[in-house]
Amino acid sequence: MADISRRTMVKARGVIGTSMLPAGLALDDASAREHQKHKATPTKPPSAPAPVTETPAPSLRTYRLTTAYLFFNDDEAAFIESAVARLIPKDDRWAGALEAGVPNFIDKQLAGAWGAGERLYRNGPWQPGTPSQGYQLPLTPAELFRTALGAINKELSKTPFVQMSPEQQDGYLKSLEAGGKDLAGVPSDVLFAHLWQSTLEGFFSDPVYGGNHDMVAWQMIGFPGAYASYYDLIDQHGIKIDRRPMSLAEDVHGHVHIDPGIPARSP
Amino acid sequence: MARALTPVDVVTIGVGLTGSLAALELAKQGLKVVGLERGAARDTVPDFQSPAIHDELRFSIRKGMMQDNVKEAVTFRNSSDQTALPIRRWESFLPGTGLGGSFVHWNGQSFRAQVADFIYRTHILQRYGKKFLEACGPDLTIQDWGVTYDELEPYYDRFEYLCGVSGKSGNIKGQIQPGGNPFEAPRSREYPTPPMKEPYFGALFRNGAESLGYHPYPQPSSNLSECYTNPEGLKLQQCAFCGFCERYACEHFAKASPQTVILPALLNRSNYELRANCQVRRINLDSTRKKATGVTYVDAGGVEYEQPADLVLITAFPLNNVRVLLLSGIGKPYDPKTGEGAVGRNYTYQTTGGPTVFMDENVNINPFMASGANGTMIDDFGGDNFDHSQLGFIGGQYVGAIMTNGRPIEFHPTPPGTPAWGLEWKRAVARHYNHTIEDPAARHVGCEPAQLSGSRPDL
Numbered sequence: 001m002a003d004i005s006r007r008t009m010v011k012a013r014g015v016i017g018t019s020m021l022p023a024g025l026a027l028d029d030a031s032a033r034e035h036q037k038h039k040a041t042p043t044k045p046p047s048a049p050a051p052v053t054e055t056p057a058p059s060l061r062t063y064r065l066t067t068a069y070l071f072f073n074d075d076e077a078a079f080i081e082s083a084v085a086r087l088i089p090k091d092d093r094w095a096g097a098l099e100a101g102v103p104n105f106i107d108k109q110l111a112g113a114w115g116a117g118e119r120l121y122r123n124g125p126w127q128p129g130t131p132s133q134g135y136q137l138p139l140t141p142a143e144l145f146r147t148a149l150g151a152i153n154k155e156l157s158k159t160p161f162v163q164m165s166p167e168q169q170d171g172y173l174k175s176l177e178a179g180g181k182d183l184a185g186v187p188s189d190v191l192f193a194h195l196w197q198s199t200l201e202g203f204f205s206d207p208v209y210g211g212n213h214d215m216v217a218w219q220m221i222g223f224p225g226a227y228a229s230y231y232d233l234i235d236q237h238g239i240k241i242d243r244r245p246m247s248l249a250e251d252v253h254g255h256v257h258i259d260p261g262i263p264a265r266s267p
Numbered sequence: 268m269a270r271a272l273t274p275v276d277v278v279t280i281g282v283g284l285t286g287s288l289a290a291l292e293l294a295k296q297g298l299k300v301v302g303l304e305r306g307a308a309r310d311t312v313p314d315f316q317s318p319a320i321h322d323e324l325r326f327s328i329r330k331g332m333m334q335d336n337v338k339e340a341v342t343f344r345n346s347s348d349q350t351a352l353p354i355r356r357w358e359s360f361l362p363g364t365g366l367g368g369s370f371v372h373w374n375g376q377s378f379r380a381q382v383a384d385f386i387y388r389t390h391i392l393q394r395y396g397k398k399f400l401e402a403c404g405p406d407l408t409i410q411d412w413g414v415t416y417d418e419l420e421p422y423y424d425r426f427e428y429l430c431g432v433s434g435k436s437g438n439i440k441g442q443i444q445p446g447g448n449p450f451e452a453p454r455s456r457e458y459p460t461p462p463m464k465e466p467y468f469g470a471l472f473r474n475g476a477e478s479l480g481y482h483p484y485p486q487p488s489s490n491l492s493e494c495y496t497n498p499e500g501l502k503l504q505q506c507a508f509c510g511f512c513e514r515y516a517c518e519h520f521a522k523a524s525p526q527t528v529i530l531p532a533l534l535n536r537s538n539y540e541l542r543a544n545c546q547v548r549r550i551n552l553d554s555t556r557k558k559a560t561g562v563t564y565v566d567a568g569g570v571e572y573e574q575p576a577d578l579v580l581i582t583a584f585p586l587n588n589v590r591v592l593l594l595s596g597i598g599k600p601y602d603p604k605t606g607e608g609a610v611g612r613n614y615t616y617q618t619t620g621g622p623t624v625f626m627d628e629n630v631n632i633n634p635f636m637a638s639g640a641n642g643t644m645i646d647d648f649g650g651d652n653f654d655h656s657q658l659g660f661i662g663g664q665y666v667g668a669i670m671t672n673g674r675p676i677e678f679h680p681t682p683p684g685t686p687a688w689g690l691e692w693k694r695a696v697a698r699h700y701n702h703t704i705e706d707p708a709a710r711h712v713g714c715e716p717a718q719l720s721g722s723r724p725d726l
Contacts, residue, residue: 196687231506
């Protein structure tokens with residue numbers, strides 16, 4: 001059997017437009033079977049893989065990522081990929097959240113300690129509270145995303161998010177953002193706030209966490225990253241800094257080691 | 268049943284700045300001192316090293332150096348008519364934990380209070396009269412401290428020389444000094460180290476402030492401008508402006524912390540013992556309930572101990588100090604409705620706000636080059652440095668360009684009217700990130716009574 005080089009969502013990509021680039025998977029058969037296990041709903045057994053049909057726009061650098069989802073099932077991943085691509089889109093100069101690997105970042109956060117409720121107080125009393133009293137739901141981030149995404153995908157089962165036009169997708173995201181929609185117990189504005197915050201984090205955090213691939217977000221803004229010494233530069237007012245950004249997980253060859261499991265505790 | 272231990276002279280609840288400093292003073296007098304720190308022991312080497320410490324997600328966003336909400340949280344409400352609910356994730360105030368406490372991950376901003384602050388009620392009455400004070404409303408609970416600036420000045424001086432604070436004095440023994448803050452309380456001598464280098468945003472602010480007739484001065488900083496050996500013989504290094512200051516420990520030995528300015532002189536003393544991972548449950552009292560006999564604490568394994576001591580020093584974070592007093596049944600809890608009780612009274616908090624200045628694209632601000640306490644500010648609108656008689660409020664604020672970082676998850680400014688997300692947002696971030704100055708104004712003696720000893724969140 002030939003290698004599977006795209007996930008099934010590729011078939012839908014044609015209606016989204018050329019601005020969407022794949023967070024493609026290069027899977028062999030064994031991985032594909034493994035990947036099937038993460039789907040929430042029963043699926044067909046793995047069939048012959050679809051041939052590669054898409055080529056990237058030749059004038060753009062593409063960010064082709066290999067993402068092994070540990071938390072998101074196929075439907076959830078499809079929504080997340082499409083959603084973050086609208087939240088921080090690619091443009092002609094700079095990659096967007098999808099290319100930067102934000103879906104991978106969010107997946108690994110939700111699969112790990114933070115998703116399971118690290119540093120989150122989860123005893124009662126349980127009341128909605130005032131806005132300044134902050135998050136008051138009993139859900140861990142993992143539970144929140146799973147619950148809310150399940151409700152979203154159910155609501156959109158006739159017109160999945162991935163098949164909407166970009167304008168329709170933006171409209172749907174704005175409706176989530178505005179609140180007033182109950183996603184199986186999760187207020188939609190709470191889900192949106194989590195999604196936006198996670199997207200920001202995945203875009204701008206150190207690439208050790210699996211996002212900000214190739215430090216594209218840092219290159220875009222000119223943030224040098226984990227690099228730490230500016231004593232000789234700080235009084236050169238207005239100097240343009242052109243150094244390549246540096247990750248905290250970078251070895252001497254410039255290779256960034258990914259380790260999303262760093263616990264959020266004091267050293 | 269708590270295991271009884273051999274009595275000591277002094278036990279400190281918490282080994283942060285206060286606990287370590289008091290312990291050093293008392294150990295020097297020959298007293299036997301035990302420090303109980305609920306968090307882990309940690310030191311610059313190996314715990315605070317880069318590049319691992321330069322992790323914005325872990326320390327700024329996930330609050331890695333702060334108290335773990337899973338283990339201990341507080342409830343919060345803005346007014347007594349609300350139901351207090353748990354703070355499930357820290358947002359506004361951030362209690363630290365671990366050896367060195369908050370003085371490990373603070374910003375290094377090192378001000379002295381003003382002369383009037385210590386006799387605030389008297390000062391306001393004398394300057395503006397009784398009617399003015401009454402017009403501020405019954406929620407204003409300011410008092411005189413009971414200790415004056417003049418009494419404290421020698422200790423301010425000692426503390427600044429312990430930390431090696433970098434700055435330029437504006438008033439030495441009543442003589443106004445050029446280049447410093449002319450409104451500051453008089454100092455007995457100059458700062459121990461010179462001011463930090465002025466970043467670009469500070470220089471731009473200075474030009475603007477001078478042109479308007481104000482009095483800009485360099486922010487006093489415990490991130491040092493040069494190498495320095497303190498009176499304990501401990502050596503600090505020069506700050507590298509790495510831009511990972513507040514929320515982070517300093518890997519450079521450049522920020523004053525218990526680890527850099529106190530602990531090496533304390534921990535090797537034979538009459539001092541640090542017990543980390545030991546959390547005090549309560550202060551024990553004798554039968555009169557007027558005298559402390561020691562504390563009960565639990566160690567990392569949950570075993571309970573009773574540590575008798577002649578002196579119990581309550582030296583945790585102020586919030587936790589109040590909590591241990593309440594848990595121990597010491598003193599009368601403050602009741603905001605009646606105004607009675609001292610325990611928990613006048614817990615005060617700082618808020619900041621200010622404009623964001625968007626510069627031309629050719630102006631490279633480089634906000635990532637910064638320390639926690641650099642930049643340039645004015646005190647012309649601070650405290651009672653200006654006439655309030657027609658204004659109907661007391662207090663004021665500093666104004667300055669004192670950016671501390673360019674960490675992008677937290678800092679990605681966009682002009683008003685920019686959409687909250689999407690392509691336009693992204694383009695605005697790319698355009699403005701390196702060409703923007705945020706100018707905070709900190710209200711440390713509030714514009715409304717809420718900031719200074721008045722109605723405030725019940726915790």
